[in-house]
Amino acid sequence: MQRVAPAPNLMIATLWADMLRRDGISATVQRAYASGIAGQIPPDQALPEIWVEDDHHLARALAMLDQLQHPPERRWACPGCAEVVEGPFEQCWNCGTLREAAGPAS
Template sequence: MKRLTTAPNLALATLWADLLSHAGVATTVQRAYASSIAGQVPPDQTLPELWIDDEDQIHKARQLLHDLRHPVHRVWACPGCHEVIDGPFEQCWNCGHAMPPPP
């Protein structure tokens, strides 16, 4: 096993671990409940950690995690309702149309 990173909280740690696991990188969360001892040890020692089972997948895991943490930012106009969509979204929130393909 190899430690990938720490997460700021348990919710993000489990979300990242699930997404990595679904992408084919077996990931577990360690120190999930260590925050209960904060105050007795430094706070950064109690953050949840993501560990991958196969050390050969560390580069793939780092790239996937980077992609999850830094989604592509887009600005596009919906062809259905002309709403301007700003962010990593691929579907219009207003009418449900998909983002048009790039020109």
């Protein structure tokens, strides 16, 4: 087993492990409930961690987590309402138009 990364909280750790498992990487969350003893150990040592069971999947898991932590940034104008949408969003928050209808992203 190899440690992939600590997560800021249990919800994010579970989400990351689920995403890795969905891609065929056997991953587990360790220290899921260690936050309860954060006052007795350093807080950074009480964070939940993502571990992969097969050492050969470590590089792929690290790359996937990097993509999850750094989604692509986009800026596009919605053809439905002319709202400028920034960030990794695929749909206009104002009118619900999908980005594909707006043409290529910039």
